[in-house]
Amino acid sequence: MIEVIDLKKDFGNHHVIKGINIKINKGDITVITGPSGSGKSTFLRCLNCMEDPTSGQIIFNGVNIADMKIDINVHRRHIGMVFQHFNLFNNKTVLDNVSLAPIHVRIKDKNDKTPKKKIIEEEHARAMELLRRIGLDGKAEAYPSTLSGGQKQRVAIIRALAMNPDVILFDEPTSALDPEMVGEVLDLIREVAEDGMTMVIVTHEMGFAKEVANRVLFIDDGRIKEDESPEEFFNNPSDPRLREFLSKVLV
Amino acid sequence: MNNFSAKVDQFVDIVVNQGGSNKIIEGLQNTLLIAILGLIIGIIIGTLIATVRVVPKYKMLPRVLNAICSFYVGLFRGTPMVVQLLVFYYVLLPLLNMQMTGVKVSILVFGLNSGAYISEIMRSGIQSVDPGQMEAGRAVGLSFATTMRMIVIPQAVKNILPTLGNEFIQLIKETSVVSFVGASDLYVAFNYIGTNSYEFMVPYLAMAAIYIVLVVLISLGIKLMERSLRKSDRGH
Numbered sequence: 001m002i003e004v005i006d007l008k009k010d011f012g013n014h015h016v017i018k019g020i021n022i023k024i025n026k027g028d029i030t031v032i033t034g035p036s037g038s039g040k041s042t043f044l045r046c047l048n049c050m051e052d053p054t055s056g057q058i059i060f061n062g063v064n065i066a067d068m069k070i071d072i073n074v075h076r077r078h079i080g081m082v083f084q085h086f087n088l089f090n091n092k093t094v095l096d097n098v099s100l101a102p103i104h105v106r107i108k109d110k111n112d113k114t115p116k117k118k119i120i121e122e123e124h125a126r127a128m129e130l131l132r133r134i135g136l137d138g139k140a141e142a143y144p145s146t147l148s149g150g151q152k153q154r155v156a157i158i159r160a161l162a163m164n165p166d167v168i169l170f171d172e173p174t175s176a177l178d179p180e181m182v183g184e185v186l187d188l189i190r191e192v193a194e195d196g197m198t199m200v201i202v203t204h205e206m207g208f209a210k211e212v213a214n215r216v217l218f219i220d221d222g223r224i225k226e227d228e229s230p231e232e233f234f235n236n237p238s239d240p241r242l243r244e245f246l247s248k249v250l251v
Numbered sequence: 252m253n254n255f256s257a258k259v260d261q262f263v264d265i266v267v268n269q270g271g272s273n274k275i276i277e278g279l280q281n282t283l284l285i286a287i288l289g290l291i292i293g294i295i296i297g298t299l300i301a302t303v304r305v306v307p308k309y310k311m312l313p314r315v316l317n318a319i320c321s322f323y324v325g326l327f328r329g330t331p332m333v334v335q336l337l338v339f340y341y342v343l344l345p346l347l348n349m350q351m352t353g354v355k356v357s358i359l360v361f362g363l364n365s366g367a368y369i370s371e372i373m374r375s376g377i378q379s380v381d382p383g384q385m386e387a388g389r390a391v392g393l394s395f396a397t398t399m400r401m402i403v404i405p406q407a408v409k410n411i412l413p414t415l416g417n418e419f420i421q422l423i424k425e426t427s428v429v430s431f432v433g434a435s436d437l438y439v440a441f442n443y444i445g446t447n448s449y450e451f452m453v454p455y456l457a458m459a460a461i462y463i464v465l466v467v468l469i470s471l472g473i474k475l476m477e478r479s480l481r482k483s484d485r486g487h
Contacts (some may be wrong), residue, residue, distance in 0.1 A: 050386060068309075075393030087387035091405045100401070101391035156387075163391055204425075 001026045001167060001198055002047060005065075007056035009042055011128035016042045018222035020056075024167070024200060029193050031209040031230075032202045034219035035245060040202050042075065043171050043219060047200060048079040061166065077105060080160030084176050086152040088144035088159070095140040096160045098127035105163075123162075130158040134188060150181030154188050168192070170201040205251055210234060218242045255452075262416045262444065262453040271444045277335055278440030279461070285357045285429060285436065286422040293418070297369025300324065304370070307376050320370070327367035331466025337362050340432040353434030357426070365422055372414050376407035409480045416473035420466050437461060 002024040009017035016039045024030055034040040045051040047058060049065055049072050058066045065075045088097050103123045106112045112119070131137040134149075134154045144152055153173060160168050173189065175184045186208050193199055193212050203209065209216055209230060216233040218226035218241075225239045234250075237243045265271040300320045306313045327335065340356050351359075380403050388398030408415070427438045441458040445451035 048390065050390065073389075073392045075392075076390060079390075081387075081390035082391075083383060083385055083387065085381075087381070087383035089402050090381075090389065091382065091402065091409070101393060104393060104397065104401075146388050159391065 001028075001061065002200075003057075003059040004047070005057040005059065007043070007046055007058065009039075009046055009051060010054045016222055017046065017053075020219075020222075020224055022217075022224060022227065024198065026166075026198055027196055028198055028200075028215055029213045030200045030215045030217060031213040032200065032217045032219055033204065033206070033209065033245070033249075038220045039222045040219040041171055044171055044200060047169055048076050048081060050081070077101075077163055078110050078166045080163060080165035082153070082156050082160055082168060082170045082173050084172040086144075086149070086156045086176070088147075088152055088156055090144055093141050093143055094131065094136065094147070094155055095124060095127055097144065097155060098130060098162050099123040101159075102162050103128070127158075127162060130162060131155075134158060148181060149177045150184045153177065153181075153185045157185075157188055157192065161197075163211045167198040167200065170199065170203065172202050172204070172250075174203065174205060204249060206234070206246075218234075218245065220245075258450055261450060262457065267443050267446055268343050269447070271440075271447075274435070274440040274443050275437070278435055278437040279435055281354055281357075281429070282423065282426045282436045282465075285354065285426050285434070286363055286419065289361025289365055289420050289422050290357045292358070293369045293422075294364030294415070296362065296366025297371075297373045298404065300366065301373035301377055302372035302396075304374055306395065315485075324367045324370055327364050332360070332364055332425050333431055335364055336394075336428065336432050353429065353432040356432050357429040357434045361422055361425070365418060368418060369415070372411050372418065373404075373407060376411035376414075377403055379410045380406045401448055412477050412480065413473060416469065423465055423469070424462065459482045 004020055004022045004024075007017055007020040008015070014161050018039075020043060020246065032040045032044065035119055042051055046066075048061075049058065051067045052068070056066065056166075057064045060075055060079065063070060063075065065072060088094075091101065092100060099120075106114070106119045106123070107116055114122070128137055128140060131140055134157075136151060136155060139151065139155075144155070147155065157168075158171075170189065174185050176187060182205070185203065189199075189201070190208075190212055201209075201213070211230075213230050216226070216228060216230050217224055218239060219234070220239075220241050226233060226237065226242050233242075234246065237246055257374050262271075266275065273462045300323065303313065303316045303320050306317075308314050308317060335358065340351075340353070344351060344356070377399075384402050384406065385395075385398055389395070393401070426436050428438045429436050430442075437458055441454040445454040448454075
């Protein structure tokens with residue numbers, strides 16, 4: 001589904017990603033860990049070109065989306081993203097947050113002949129259904145500032161789901177949450193994973209990685225140092241840096 | 252004091268019986284027209300320029316547009332409004348062989364001028380919005396322009412509303428120079444009354460009072476608008 005070929009990313013003279021090759025298959029739940037500053041978030045953000053790669057290719061569904069000549073917006077619609085700081089649209093209600101992009105895309109789509117009013121109705125209904133699923137349908141008309149962190153992140157996840165993406169990227173989805181809210185967000189991610197969604201998750205939640213992932217990557221110094229099943233990764237870490245890292249995070 | 256009350260009587264007489272009130276109403280209308288339409292044009296131009304100036308500059312087109320916008324802003328912020336009015340009216344119009352009334356020229360120049368100032372206000376407003384908002388919009392596949400229009404600019408406007416209100420007040424006050432190009436504003440009206448009676452004290456005092464009332468009313472309006480816009484911070 002996503003194939004990364006010799007990806008490099010520099011910020012000025014600072015080489016953050018120093019050549020990454022990886023293939024992410026449909027249905028993979030890939031967890032990425034690594035020390036801070038290792039380039040794991042940058043790598044994730046390169047996958048949907050939120051950061052434009054300095055060199056290399058990102059082949060998504062057969063198209064190199066790192067190519068500046070393609071219309072990246074069309075491809076991003078199939079790649080959901082969930083941010084550390086939620087990034088809900090502050091000036092939109094919860095319902096609009098979820099339905100805004102699907103409505104916009106369908107209205108702009110020349111093949112979709114449905115009248116505008118009907119599109120809005122349908123997408124609102126779909127958004128309501130998703131909100132009901134996470135028990136926040138009562139908050140549909142509320143603004144994000146009135147939600148708790150956990151609620152915000154759950155809305156952000158269904159905002160990504162509302163686009164019917166092929167893959168969802170999670171950038172430390174629980175790092176900005178109060179501890180008591182981590183559980184509800186992980187539960188929802190687990191649920192979405194069980195529905196067969198392909199996911200790439202940058203996280204420090206090792207327990208969650210062990211339980212949900214079928215593949216764990218260790219990124220250090222801009223390179224993938226380990227790419228293993230969770231059992232292998234946690235029980236038989238071969239890379240010395242990974243052993244050191246695990247000894248610090250698995251207290 | 253007797254002297255002063257005589258002057259007031261004279262002023263009232265001119266306003267009520269000698270057509271002074273019509274002059275004042277015309278002047279007030281023109282002042283408001285120039286300031287309001289100027290502000291609207293300014294907001295449109297300012298928003299466009301501010302957007303151009305925050306576009307990532309990888310490609311040639313944004314760079315060229317950015318250079319043009321910098322030039323424009325430099326030009327209009329670097330010369331006094333009066334000079335802009337005079338150049339437009341006495342240089343550009345004859346060169347282009349065009350005819351325009353003083354009021355129309357004033358509206359246009361006020362719009363162009365405030366566009367330059369508002370672009371800077373708007374740019375700081377846009378930069379005050381969390382970059383995560385733009386990222387979130389782009390991540391769901393909205394274009395830069397769409398995210399700007401639907402997500403970033405509405406939040407930017409909310410942040411800069413008080414400053415935008417000040418710009419409006421500034422425009423109202425600056426309309427007092429439009430008589431240079433023959434537009435009749437408040438100053439022209441009260442000057443007319445003064446000239447007719449050889450007595451300027453009361454007319455100019457009244458003019459000052461009208462400006463103050465206008466500014467106070469506008470400030471009040473801005474406060475009300477801010478309050479209703481803050482709704483999205485509190486929920487329902």
